[in-house]
Amino acid sequence: MPSCSPNSTLERVQPLLGTFVSVRVEADDAKAGHRAIDAAFEAIARVHALMSFHAPQSDLSRIHRAPAGMRVVVEAQTAEVLRLALAFSKWSEGSFDITIAGKLVAQGLLPAPSQSRAPDTNACWRDIELDDGHGVVLHHPLWIDLGGIAKGYAVDRAVACLQTHGIRNACVNAGGDLRLLGAGPHRVVLDTGVADLAQQPVLEVDEAAVATSSSRAFAASGISPHVHGQTQACIGMQDCVSVVANLCAHADALTKIVLASREACEPLLKQLGATAYLHDAHGQWSTLGVAA
Amino acid sequence: MKSRLLLLPVAALVAAAPVRATVYLSIEQAQALMFPGATLTPAFITLTAEQMKAIEKDSDVNVLSPQLKVWKSSSGGWFIADQVVGKHDFIPFALALDEHGAVKDVEILEYRETYGDQVRNANWRAQFTGKTHSAPLKVGADIKNISGATLSSRHITDGVKRLLSTYALVLAQQHA
Numbered sequence: 201m202p203s204c205s206p207n208s209t210l211e212r213v214q215p216l217l218g219t220f221v222s223v224r225v226e227a228d229d230a231k232a233g234h235r236a237i238d239a240a241f242e243a244i245a246r247v248h249a250l251m252s253f254h255a256p257q258s259d260l261s262r263i264h265r266a267p268a269g270m271r272v273v274v275e276a277q278t279a280e281v282l283r284l285a286l287a288f289s290k291w292s293e294g295s296f297d298i299t300i301a302g303k304l305v306a307q308g309l310l311p312a313p314s315q316s317r318a319p320d321t322n323a324c325w326r327d328i329e330l331d332d333g334h335g336v337v338l339h340h341p342l343w344i345d346l347g348g349i350a351k352g353y354a355v356d357r358a359v360a361c362l363q364t365h366g367i368r369n370a371c372v373n374a375g376g377d378l379r380l381l382g383a384g385p386h387r388v389v390l391d392t393g394v395a396d397l398a399q400q401p402v403l404e405v406d407e408a409a410v411a412t413s414s415s416r417a418f419a420a421s422g423i424s425p426h427v428h429g430q431t432q433a434c435i436g437m438q439d440c441v442s443v444v445a446n447l448c449a450h451a452d453a454l455t456k457i458v459l460a461s462r463e464a465c466e467p468l469l470k471q472l473g474a475t476a477y478l479h480d481a482h483g484q485w486s487t488l489g490v491a492a
Numbered sequence: 493m494k495s496r497l498l499l500l501p502v503a504a505l506v507a508a509a510p511v512r513a514t515v516y517l518s519i520e521q522a523q524a525l526m527f528p529g530a531t532l533t534p535a536f537i538t539l540t541a542e543q544m545k546a547i548e549k550d551s552d553v554n555v556l557s558p559q560l561k562v563w564k565s566s567s568g569g570w571f572i573a574d575q576v577v578g579k580h581d582f583i584p585f586a587l588a589l590d591e592h593g594a595v596k597d598v599e600i601l602e603y604r605e606t607y608g609d610q611v612r613n614a615n616w617r618a619q620f621t622g623k624t625h626s627a628p629l630k631v632g633a634d635i636k637n638i639s640g641a642t643l644s645s646r647h648i649t650d651g652v653k654r655l656l657s658t659y660a661l662v663l664a665q666q667h668a
Contacts, residue, residue: 212516213600215585215645215652220600224636234525351642375642384494392642399499403639406494412639442639444495477497491495 202448210238213391216244217351219375225362226369226382235296236365240358240372247354250278251346253301253310260344263336264316265358268302271335279334281346281353281449288349288453289325289429291468296453297429301345307423310345317341324429347425351377352452355386359448379409379448392479393417403477403487409448415454428460435459438481445474445492458488466492509566519573519586522599523563526588532571536554547637551657560658569596576651578604587652593659598652608638609659 211224212234214320217395217483223240227233259274263467264450266272270293274282288296302319304310320327323342325381330336359379369382393416403410415424415436424434436459443458445451450472457465458476469476469489515526523532539547539558547555556577563571568591575584581604588596 211514213603215531215598215600219642220603220643220648238525250597371637374639375637375645376638376640377642378637378639380637387635388639393641402498404496404498408495410637410639412641416642417641422602440641454571475495485497485499487497 208233210234210237212241214241214244216241216248217354217374218347219351221358221372221374222355223358223362224373225367227367232365233367236367237453238363238396239361239365243357243361244372244374246349246355247277247281247357250275251281251350253343253345253347256314257319260346261313261436263338264313264343266338267317268338268341271331271337273333273335276334277353277357277439278331280293280338281367282328282330282336282344282351283454284353284449285346285349286325286328286330288457290349292429292457292461292465294324294430295428296348296457298344298346298348299342300344300427300429300432301343303427304345304347304425305343305434309423309425313343316343319343348456349449349453351375352409352448352450355409355448355452374448377409377411377452380405380407382407388442390440390442390477390479394440394479394483399478403442404446405444408444408446409451410442410444411448411451411455412442413459414438416440417427426456426459441481442490443469443474443476445472450474465487499580504655509513514604517586517599517601519601522541522573522603523571525542526571526586526599527565527567527569530565530567534563535562535564536560537562537662538660546661547654547657550655550661551650553654553657554575560662564662570659571660572655573601574651574655576647578647583647585648585651587655589656593656593664595652595656597608598648600648 206404207226208230209226211222212223213220221244223237225233225236250259253260259278263272285298305312319342320340323340327339329340355372355374355377359381362370371378371380385404388403388410390401393414413426413436415426418424419437424437426436429433441455441458443451454474466488474489475491478486496666509643510529537560544555570589572587573584584601586599
């Protein structure tokens with residue numbers, strides 16, 4: 201192992217959540233720093249195992265295998281993410297909807313779950329019932345994809361883990377959805393998916409989370425991982441949005457809501473103390489939310 | 493939550509520093525993290541053409557090299573240093589298997605394409621080497637946090653799949 205130097209910066213990357221997750225910490229002691237990083241990766245791996253669309257043993261796969269109407273008890277973390285996702289659906293009047301998985305499967309972006317009935321095309325987030333005992337009941341056959349919120353949630357879990365280990369300065373970045381720990385200002389370089397920018401967008405933030413969503417990389421293929429919950433239309437084909445919020449789960453989900461609802465989500469952004477920076481098809485920037 | 497957007501002008505093309513790879517862990521550091529306190533003995537293998545073919549058939553992933561950099565741990569288990577082809581470049585990674593051949597951990601050792609396509613663009617790179625009027629970006633200090641659309645780690649998943657086939661068809665046989 202490298203010798204311990206005071207306040208050394210340690211960074212490691214593991215493939216988790218379908219992307220590259222990096223955890224960077226500042227630690228006085230390298231051993232303690234690596235232990236904190238280990239714990240942060242374990243926290244993310246746990247979210248991955250519970251909420252994976254692909255893994256047969258995940259809570260999601262168990263929900264998908266159960267017949268409609270049957271109660272499936274999930275882990276507390278899965279229930280927490282489902283509760284938050286349903287709250288975002290309610291706040292956004294359905295533009296954020298975790299039941300768009302059927303559409304993503306149809307586009308070939310997700311594999312069809314095995315041993316599961318095809319989803320009812322009219323089913324939506326309102327057909328998911330979640331009780332206080334972490335029980336989940338689907339009132340119609342449907343498939344849930346937490347890809348729009350679980351990465352952010354996993355980042356929050358990892359940051360909480362680092363704090364428990366006494367880390368004060370850190371960055372956890374799950375493939376572009378990140379959260380910074382420690383006094384700012386921090387700089388976050390935004391990759392808008394446009395290669396020949398005349399100017400480079402950079403966010404200056406305090407201790408905060410930043411998430412970015414865009415379907416620009418998919419524009420040529422006409423498919424999109426981001427789908428409007430109500431209209432089922434592909435969103436973000438021409439634009440890119442970055443959201444700054446306290447929690448990464450909020451920032452993550454809000455990016456999809458901004459792509460779907462634009463100005464209409466201003467009250468929600470303000471309610472959550474968040475700001476959205478939208479880069480549109482014409483290369484113009486607009487700001488929504490608290491910093492607007 | 494305080495935040496502001498800065499649009500930093502692209503500086504004139506000045507001697508653009510070559511893109512440096514980010515090295516996260518050396519092989520020795522990865523070994524110490526993945527098998528703490530254990531002794532690792534090299535057991536490098538050159539795969540035969542038949543073995544490579546069998547691995548490809550089993551994993552449905554191309555085998556790029558017959559050389560397999562593998563170490564046996566005194567605590568049981570295996571350490572394999574390998575690489576996959578990313579979008580533009582090789583991504584070296586380390587895989588730790590337990591004594592039953594199950595995945596313990598995967599660590600990315602080095603990454604060269606953090607900024608995706610953007611960093612290949614000389615103009616984009618140049619701005620970080622030139623001075624900007626009010627808020628210069630410091631290479632190293634300032635380009636550590638990048639937010640963008642999610643990058644897929646599919647290549648690594650395929651690489652791990654290939655190594656699990658390699659374990660089952662080659663390593664487990666030789667050391668049974």
